[in-house]
Amino acid sequence: MTGDVSTVVRSYRSGGWYAVFGEHAAVLLPPSEKSRVAAMWEMVEGRAGFEELLDALIAGGLRGLPGFVLVSSGEAQTRVVLRGAARATFTLADGDPVEVDGTAAATWVERVLDGVTSVRVDLEDVGGADDYVLETGLVRVSRVDEPPYVEPVAQAAHAKPLAEPVVVPMPEPVTEPVTEPVTEPVMETADEPGGLHVAPVVPLGEITDAESDAERPPSVDDLLASDAALADAEEEGLPLPVPHAPGEEPVAVAVPVAHRAAPEPVEDLPGEPTQAFSPIPEPIPEPVAEVPPVAPPVEEPVEEPVEEPVEEPVEGEDDHHWPFSDPEADDDLDEAGDEPAAGPEIAPRSQPPSRPDQQWEGDVEEPPASPGNPAGGAADQVVPGQPPAPDSDHDGDTVAGGWDPSQFARQQPGIPGQPPAPSVTAQPVARLVFSSGETIDVDRAILIGRAPEARRFTSTDQPRLVTVPSPHQEISSTHVEVRPGSGADHGSAVVTDMGSTNGTVLVQPGLAPEDLQPGMAVQLLPGAVIDLGDGVTIQVTNL
């Protein structure tokens, strides 16, 4: 860790964890904790201290937070708190490595270290192999190095495929003055249609306002949009950080780093081979200028599915087209929850995916020799959204491939922007005591009503249906759902009014009665009473 006034630079590798990097502190959260990310960003951006951040992290209790990493650097001290599947390795001034492993502790591990010269945090085994330099900002990571990771010189030759549009190699050590203008080439690129997919390298100190608009790393926008949750997030009012200094031209998209106009750098990285690690503007214009707008901008493909089908062969054939190479086909019947992988999943359709995309692995376990794919062996080259090969068998029956249903965000029950609840929990999270005397444990979704119906469930998440009497028809056929909560509600039950005609009143202990908003899940406290009308109440108790 570097000193407290200097520009802290780190590098990261892409992954599923959320990383909030501030000037003095970094907070890393596992993929399941997305709902906390925006708040953490605000705090980190607002220079909240170590204690404040820790308080905020554990405010909802430890049980609901499966893992996190909090690192803050002070004058000479570095403090770290780790929980869950994360491991940090510190190198001290005296050369000794100190390893801190969250998995070793039931609650968390805390260390205070002096004279830290570098730290590496490992979060996931899978993740990108490329290191991106970052100063402050919000990114999804699998590994973090501070100062930035540099490959041994012998291997420094970039083996990176040119086709990879998003990757810019780690900056080489450069001794150029930081004031070297980056602006021009970047500006040019920004005018091009493909100008957005610039490497997520963020030489913060050097970016000017003009640049920051055009050239940006994956911002909060991108990150949220990337898992198709942007709209949800906005609905929720999830704040997208748009930091900028007073008087500065507002940046349209969140570029968490752009407000640091003062170029700076090198001298302030004490005790380090600063040239190697300083934020270097030099490499940026080149990749940017050189990368032709081959890959579509991240946003573009979203609309394409609508138009593309026109190119389908066998137009006018009135038969099913059948996606043999279904990307969603990761043996659904065995599938558990799935957290969307980091980054935009919509691959460019005009070229093979330039990076490994887990969604496609194992899809085609037995490439079928379909007319659209007569060779049978090339199935792994199918790209989402890519039109299938022309049909060679016009007998009126044709298969088509390549549609990626994950392109379409399906409406999930539950809270927008939050991961879906685990369908069935090993242990019930609460017990419902009905006014009839019946008791039911909440270990799965429970649908309660006059004649409840379960719609569109899978073989592994079958809800339980509970019928209650309603002589005056005040209770709707499917009135409320109670299910184990997820995210911030993990470990407790949540109740959702299913759009009932007469509504649901919830009385939580110590709180005024509340009318449930249809579709909005509310966490249930022990002692809560759910009133469905017609004299039917449900009391929530601990087990």
Added chain:
Amino acid sequence: MVHLHSGAATDVGRVREINQDSYLASSRVFVVADGMGGHHGGEVASAIVVEEFGRLAEQGYDSTRGTEVVTECLRSAQQRIRDYGAEHRSGGQPDWYAGTTVVAALLCEDEEGPTWLLVNLGDSRIYRVHDGRLDQVSVDHSVVQELLDAGEIDAAAAAVHPERHVITRALGGPVLREPDFFVLPLASAARVVLCSDGVSGMIGDDEMEEILRGSEDPRDAAERIVAAAVHAGGQDNATAVVVDVVGLAESGSHDARTALVSLEEKLGALP
């Protein structure tokens, strides 16, 4: 006592030369499968899935474990279709392939009594009639449905969308796809309609509702629905199965449910 009365009809339509649809209408298990594939593959695939469900109908099944029973049934159908395809491909027909949609309705029961267990894989449809209204229960596994769900297109655009026959899940592909299940109280679905897209693609819900309203006997209803689909153009094989729950007042009230349950108990319940 719950009795199920059913009727079924199928027609090759006016365009196709062969009928690749298959259906099953037994006492407690009802299926419509819309096969696809060249060299008669589609017929074979839809016949296989109907045969597998037919085995459930003949041999009985644990009606309290409906989703497991159905999942197993789909697994064996999937395996048979794949094996059949592999055999033909290795036997000199490299482009042989087959798949099928499937919609099925099974009489099952949960803690509170008999229910409909409905299952869907593909773009065949399940409807129910409740309070005289036709209500689509299944959600198509189709590109167009995905676009609809995503708000990219509206229903009018969906009806003429060039990709409206592209389905996103089916039986017979490389992996078994997760079907959608639905559970409805019998009282909320006193009439259930299963049909292939040769019906739902040719006549609208309004027309189908009208036909169903005017056809007290489910056999008449099924025949008239299929005839209407053929009359409307018959672009595809058209198949419909209509099932009525009889001896049960169409009511969603708890009292009716309770009466039904106790009656079931008296009569020895379901096998």
